[in-house]
Amino acid sequence: MIKIYENGCFFNNGKIASSDNYSKEEGKKGTIAYSILKDHNISNSMENLNLKFDALASHDITYVGIIQTAKASGLEKFPIPYVLTNCHNTLCAVGGTINEDDHMFGLSAAKKYGGIYVPPHQGVIHQYMRETLAGCGKMILGSDSHTRYGALGTMAIGEGGGELVKQLLNKTYDIKYPQVVGIYLKGTPKKGIGPQDIALTIIKEVFSRGLVKNKVMEFIGDGIENLSVEFRNGIDVMTTETTCLTSIWKTDNKVKEYLKIHGREEEYKELSPKEIAYYDLLIEIDLNKIESMIALPFHPSNVYSIKELLKNPYEIFDKIEKDALSQGIKIDLKSKIKNGKIIAEQGIIAGCAGGTYDNIIDVGDILSGKNIGIDFSLNVYPSSQPTNISLNKNGTSGKILEAGAIMRTAFCGPCFGAGDTPANGQLSLRHTTRNFPNREGSKPGDGQISMVALMDARSIAATAINGGILTPATDLNIEYTKPIYTYDDGVYKNKVYYGYEKNNDTSLIYGPNIIDWPKFMELPEHLLLKVVAYIDDPVTTTDELIPSGETSSYRSNPKKLSEFTLSRRVPEYVTRAKEVQSLEDKSVFLKKIQNILNLKDVDSSKFAIGSTIYANKPGDGSAREQAASCQKVLGAWGNIAMEYATKRYRSNLINWGIIPLLTKEKDKIKENSYIFIKDIKKVLNDNMENVKGYDLETGEEILFTLGYLTETERKVLIAGCLINYYKSL
Structure with a gap:
């Protein structure tokens, strides 16, 4: 299924080549990553990079601090497009007025400094960026770790707010030239396999060994053409969990069509390794052999195939429980085994990883005409309002609702514990990005603990129609309809504030919870x-x-x-x-x-x-x-x-x-x-x-x-x- 070339690898016209005939230094220049980094580097060295980005993105639990820091450092206007989305504290449900106060601060900042403001419920940060700003050959910096748009030809990096402040002040992102890891995809996924299955398979292989830490993952190979763009997006966003620096994918006509659908065909260009390219490490993945996967508590790298888990649940759960106890967390996964089956109580499909159009379409087909019952709850969050509108128009939303699931608006909350917290002791299956302890909202220190496992949307839906009994989607005999996606940005035109290159003589709006940074002293001897x-x-x-x-x-x-x-x-x-x-x-x-x-x-x-x-x-x-x-x-x-x-x-x-x-x-x-x-x-x-x-x-x-x-x-x-x-x- 996976073969790793740890000592580096040359590619000649897309095929693994002998190292005897080529120069590593020249081969490094043949990667897609090299060309994009070179285009964005303003230093006179490709060893020590000083990078300028094409756009920035933040959400409503990061942008206030960033703007406050930039303002204290001399900010006058946003020099490049800066998107402020409101997809994390969307519900405005905790702390009185303070969440909506932050939103008003964000809107006033977009007006004052020339930003793009996306109101609550319109789109999660990464889907909005995919739909409106990601393009081939670009670089985007976001104050969210899952800033990944590699499948659209954009090298996107998630960083802390300080790095965005530097860009807002016309400074640079400074790093040593990173190693580039080739991710060679071949074959076609089996029916029922989704992007999360492939992503978890990769994370399982590389995380514990640190194989791609702070490196660029460059996706190449003939298998890419067998994946839809949204499928690629679903794999790509999870590269964050490998600890890589960023990602980039070979582009093709499917990417061109995606950009055309979104009214941005001019953003397309073909990206591909040159005739000779050298990768510091190569990971070859046979998509035909990927199984339905599950990441058990409490890390996205704690991965098993669902079939492997179902064959040996007591031993595997016992290991997970002991690992958790070593961190001071007591869980009881073995209680979820009943009559040889594993029972879950909740399913969530949401955010930048789970809430994409292709995922939800397949979920609708699996749920169509079924009843998920009273003991298992399923909540589905389309990742943007244009996605939601298209799902409504083609009848998918109706299939999901009639089965007893809930459709919500674009929101990142289930991914980090601000929505759909399970009950104490429950097992929640989620197509989101992480399953750290208390990530979903429980508090182990207070004796409140639920368990989150990451799975693909299709297997979550398969489990839902089976009354909460853990079921891989590969067991289903489903004809997937794959209706064509129709994108309508009318809702964005009606609701989003587009202020780039527009400065207004306006003041920032401060709520009572928005406080300036305290003063800090200089480093002593x-x-x-x-x-x-x-x-x-x-x-x-x-x-x-x-x-x-x-x-x-x-x-x-x-x-x-x-x-x-x-x-x-x-x-x-x-x-x-x-x-x-x-x-x-x-x-x-x-x-x-x-x-x-x-x-x-x-x-x-x-x-x-x-x-x-x-x-x-x-x-x-x-x-x-x-x-x-x-x-x-x-x-x-x-x-x-x-x-x-x-x-x-x-x-x-x-x-x-x-x-x-x-x-x-x-x-x-x-x-x-x-x-x-x-x-x-x-x-x-x-x-x-x-x-x-x-x-x-x-x-x-x-x-x-x-x-x-x-x-x-x-x-x-x-x-x-x-x-x-x-x-x-």
């Missing part, structure tokens, strides 16, 4: 860090660093939101961090620095006291910058890790002035200990990588490294945060 949380899990997600769900309502209020930092993983964190932040008397610490560490030249004016956390591999998942900014608001000066799960989390730390320390000496790090970081400012100024730390009680030396930092990133850290840096220019 040395740092004294107290380890206020020590997390020994293999991976720590951004959902654990700052929970989603109801906390999203406070994303515009840095101080209120910070009260939730690590609340579902280390409840003591906030109290401990505040205690460190309130320390004013440095005399006791100074004596230890001078006597135990024998650093007589250090005085109290040369160091600051702050908090830090240790985690083995923090930052998997969401791009939300609040995972870092909340720590900063509470006085954090550093993170310590064996490695960082994603570039975007590490970038968030840097943009908020938090030193991203790495160590191989985790055994020397102790919770509640103080670590003195010597000469951190000099290390950054002199472009050094190694950092010396000392345990303040024992004097033991701890070696840290910083990894690669761009010149700008070093300056941001020295300034104390991105806002300070831009104010100083």
